[in-house]
Amino acid sequence: MNITRRELLTFAGGSILGALFTPVPWKLLDDSAIWTQNWSLIPGLPRGPETFTFTGCTLCPGGCAIKARRVNGLPVSLVGVTGHPVSNGFLCPMGIAGHHLAYHPLRLRRPWAFTGKGTDSLLTPSTLEEVISNLAPIVKDIQSSPTKGTVAVLDQRPDRVVSDVYRRFVSNIPGGMYALAPGSEDPTLTALRSLCKTAEGKLGYDLENTEVILSFGAPLLDGWSCPGRAVHLLQNRIHSGLRLIQAEGVQSRTALQADTWLPLIPGTEAVLALAIGNVLIRERLVPSKIEKTSADFQTYKKLVAKFQPETVADICGIPASAISETARTIASHSSVVMSGYNPAGGPFDAATETAIAGLNALLGNIGRIGGISLHRPLPSGPVSTSPAIALTEIPDHSVRLLLIDGAESGHTYPSSLLRRKLTADGGTVVMLSPYLSSRSALADFLVPSPAAFESLEEISTPPGAHRASFALSLPLMKQPDTAVDAVTFLSKLAGAAGLPSLGAESMESFLKQRAHDIWLSKRGTLTAPAGTSVTPTAEMAGEEQLWKGLSEGGCWVDDVEAKEAIPQSMLLGTLTPDRFDGASSPAQHATGTMRLIPHGWRNATTTASVAPVLSKLFQESHLRSLGGRVHINPATLAANALSDADIVKVTTQSGSMTAQVVADHTVIPGVIHAVVGPSPNNTAPTNQPEGEGLLGLCVVRDDGSWRITEASIARA
Amino acid sequence: MRFKGLILFLLGVLASLAIGWFAFPAALYRTEAQPMQFNHAIHTGEQNGMTCDMCHEYMENGSFKGIPTIAKCAECHSATIGSSETEKVLVEQFVTPQKEIPWKVYSRQPDNAYFPHATHVKRAEIKCEVCHGPHGSSTALPVYQVNRISGYSRDIWGRNISGIPSHPWEGMKMDRCVRCHAERQRDDSCLDCHK
Numbered sequence: 001m002n003i004t005r006r007e008l009l010t011f012a013g014g015s016i017l018g019a020l021f022t023p024v025p026w027k028l029l030d031d032s033a034i035w036t037q038n039w040s041l042i043p044g045l046p047r048g049p050e051t052f053t054f055t056g057c058t059l060c061p062g063g064c065a066i067k068a069r070r071v072n073g074l075p076v077s078l079v080g081v082t083g084h085p086v087s088n089g090f091l092c093p094m095g096i097a098g099h100h101l102a103y104h105p106l107r108l109r110r111p112w113a114f115t116g117k118g119t120d121s122l123l124t125p126s127t128l129e130e131v132i133s134n135l136a137p138i139v140k141d142i143q144s145s146p147t148k149g150t151v152a153v154l155d156q157r158p159d160r161v162v163s164d165v166y167r168r169f170v171s172n173i174p175g176g177m178y179a180l181a182p183g184s185e186d187p188t189l190t191a192l193r194s195l196c197k198t199a200e201g202k203l204g205y206d207l208e209n210t211e212v213i214l215s216f217g218a219p220l221l222d223g224w225s226c227p228g229r230a231v232h233l234l235q236n237r238i239h240s241g242l243r244l245i246q247a248e249g250v251q252s253r254t255a256l257q258a259d260t261w262l263p264l265i266p267g268t269e270a271v272l273a274l275a276i277g278n279v280l281i282r283e284r285l286v287p288s289k290i291e292k293t294s295a296d297f298q299t300y301k302k303l304v305a306k307f308q309p310e311t312v313a314d315i316c317g318i319p320a321s322a323i324s325e326t327a328r329t330i331a332s333h334s335s336v337v338m339s340g341y342n343p344a345g346g347p348f349d350a351a352t353e354t355a356i357a358g359l360n361a362l363l364g365n366i367g368r369i370g371g372i373s374l375h376r377p378l379p380s381g382p383v384s385t386s387p388a389i390a391l392t393e394i395p396d397h398s399v400r401l402l403l404i405d406g407a408e409s410g411h412t413y414p415s416s417l418l419r420r421k422l423t424a425d426g427g428t429v430v431m432l433s434p435y436l437s438s439r440s441a442l443a444d445f446l447v448p449s450p451a452a453f454e455s456l457e458e459i460s461t462p463p464g465a466h467r468a469s470f471a472l473s474l475p476l477m478k479q480p481d482t483a484v485d486a487v488t489f490l491s492k493l494a495g496a497a498g499l500p501s502l503g504a505e506s507m508e509s510f511l512k513q514r515a516h517d518i519w520l521s522k523r524g525t526l527t528a529p530a531g532t533s534v535t536p537t538a539e540m541a542g543e544e545q546l547w548k549g550l551s552e553g554g555c556w557v558d559d560v561e562a563k564e565a566i567p568q569s570m571l572l573g574t575l576t577p578d579r580f581d582g583a584s585s586p587a588q589h590a591t592g593t594m595r596l597i598p599h600g601w602r603n604a605t606t607t608a609s610v611a612p613v614l615s616k617l618f619q620e621s622h623l624r625s626l627g628g629r630v631h632i633n634p635a636t637l638a639a640n641a642l643s644d645a646d647i648v649k650v651t652t653q654s655g656s657m658t659a660q661v662v663a664d665h666t667v668i669p670g671v672i673h674a675v676v677g678p679s680p681n682n683t684a685p686t687n688q689p690e691g692e693g694l695l696g697l698c699v700v701r702d703d704g705s706w707r708i709t710e711a712s713i714a715r716a
Numbered sequence: 717m718r719f720k721g722l723i724l725f726l727l728g729v730l731a732s733l734a735i736g737w738f739a740f741p742a743a744l745y746r747t748e749a750q751p752m753q754f755n756h757a758i759h760t761g762e763q764n765g766m767t768c769d770m771c772h773e774y775m776e777n778g779s780f781k782g783i784p785t786i787a788k789c790a791e792c793h794s795a796t797i798g799s800s801e802t803e804k805v806l807v808e809q810f811v812t813p814q815k816e817i818p819w820k821v822y823s824r825q826p827d828n829a830y831f832p833h834a835t836h837v838k839r840a841e842i843k844c845e846v847c848h849g850p851h852g853s854s855t856a857l858p859v860y861q862v863n864r865i866s867g868y869s870r871d872i873w874g875r876n877i878s879g880i881p882s883h884p885w886e887g888m889k890m891d892r893c894v895r896c897h898a899e900r901q902r903d904d905s906c907l908d909c910h911k
Contacts, residue, residue, distance in 0.1 A: 014727060
């Protein structure tokens, strides 16, 4: 039988029609869609028994409690723990994605050495033994010739047991220094500490009993201290009556949620603080005892007399009536005044921080319930006598060997702050870190430390807390064989350099010692995971019970002492009134210049790694801005003939770089709000750290601040 | 021939229908043997009277354990009970060496689908039989067939290749979830099931 082409096509047509009445096309459509989910290169979830582990986040000092869902032992999701006494069930987006960071493309999986410095540097693989053999002769040489420079350890998260190990290490070396990185302490509390040196105990904010918070730009709802604490308090303010007054040069998320936003001109925070002090004294709103207990009250009174609200209103951009009203509000309620810490912009200059902290002293807030609490530190045995100093207190060009701890404060700072401390030949810098970061470019040796949730760590009292607390971060994953914790690294280095032993062989033994000290103190209570029970330490059968409770994810918190003990304090401290002379007149800026203010989100600045999954936050939702962008008021853009999305060149006396403009009504005119953020989708080669970005343009002053820098912009 | 074209057209239709409804399912699914047989009826029947949750337990936190581990089997089968070949395989190959039975799971879903048994059984009080049919009283395991393209069990789509279930409990596709939720007036959001 002959089949013509027409007949074949007729048969095919019938077949096609028939096929439409079979499951073939629809089933294949469904199956092929599922098939694309199952390609072998797509990572799948592990299969196996599902378990839950209570642990704690170590990405920043906030110490949020975590409930980890694990499948076959591997963590697959992290959530906050409801009823936790410190974090109140909250967990920031960084913490939620924290278990992804162990797989970050910039993860260090072996020690590396930089050969050469700056842009010509080249990363070459190394080993721990090679690193130690390079460092030991330097330590030995420093011991024999201390005048050539010394050893410094930079701790970004003080008050841990490993911090004491660092202090013991440097105490064995002539001139050795243990330094605190910028951002590791609350700047207002640091300033207050210098104003009331006689006060005994740790300073913290008793926000749970506070009625009014006056915040000078503190990111209270954006990761401040333990994120869950402030968010919990402000979320419940409808019941508690807590009020938040936010004085800030940009309508930040905290400003948006505040009861009152004072849109002051950046750089005039000290003016506003002194004007508030003026009203407090003029209207006799200051407790009478302050006049007697403050040695420099008359000096302060004379200084603030120059800052009448009516005369400074134009300088700081806040109406005189609003300044007076703010002063009356904080005086008539239990209040705290704070500056917080800009995760990228750092603290204000020393004079501004003192002016802000001085308001607390003026109002008698220190040692008062609902004010600045004086609480007992975490119980501990004898600690090293080596003092902790601020990085800025290290003499310039005095450090020959710098060890940088890998624990993040969540805040960043210009690398020039570190560079200026190194000896003229550039010194030797060792970084212990799980990741390659912008700071890595400064290092000579990179030693991989365990990532978050890979090793047993401690979670000590968050900065600004009103009572001591302690918990453990239990490992959820096995750390790589090449990862080295700080205790092991220091022990090896001390051994190779002929230094005395550091006293314990492992992190666990140090942590058990801390738990032992807590048990001996008989203070505080242990809250079981998920807040199911609370056991007073004094009622425990032995220290094993405390350690067991901590090992199961429990949290120890100290008792709150319900007593007021207002110490003597100063209002200006060592600062002389002439430090504020320039503040009482309108700021002079060169024509055409603007104020560059770096801004970042805690833990998402360039020194920290961000899980790629957070691109949802950064790019798809625009809830967070990416690094390399500058937010400028549309009026300022129009005056400079620029528009949204333009590529501009930002220039300061430190250099220039290109950035993309974002027209932003929430930024005050004349300000460049520069984002120091990550690039979650960065696909750069993994052996190239990202640069500091706009932070590198900031000018660092003598007091270590870099908050505001004069800058100009032009179309690139 | 006058109707040759029409006949060829109809032949094409019939050929497609035959291939689509009979040859295609046979080619699409591959039959795989379970590592051993299992008789639910002997456990849940009058002789032993066990309930589903005696083996398919919930953990302390309320989540569902799924298929019991070999440790659970060993609670009763540490030594052979009776003389069946299946019992011998269970004890000798799995219980004694403490090796988990590599069951082929009929209900395995993609990683992005999340189904909490506790919510459905404990809060909504849905009986096991509503979704699993008479599985608990079956004397042998159903034939396990795997879809060569998707890699999932045939029971996800349903035994009927048309996708139209012969019984209310057949099929575990998303449309079944949506339909049941709609019938019970449950509000749905994507993240309820897709974590």
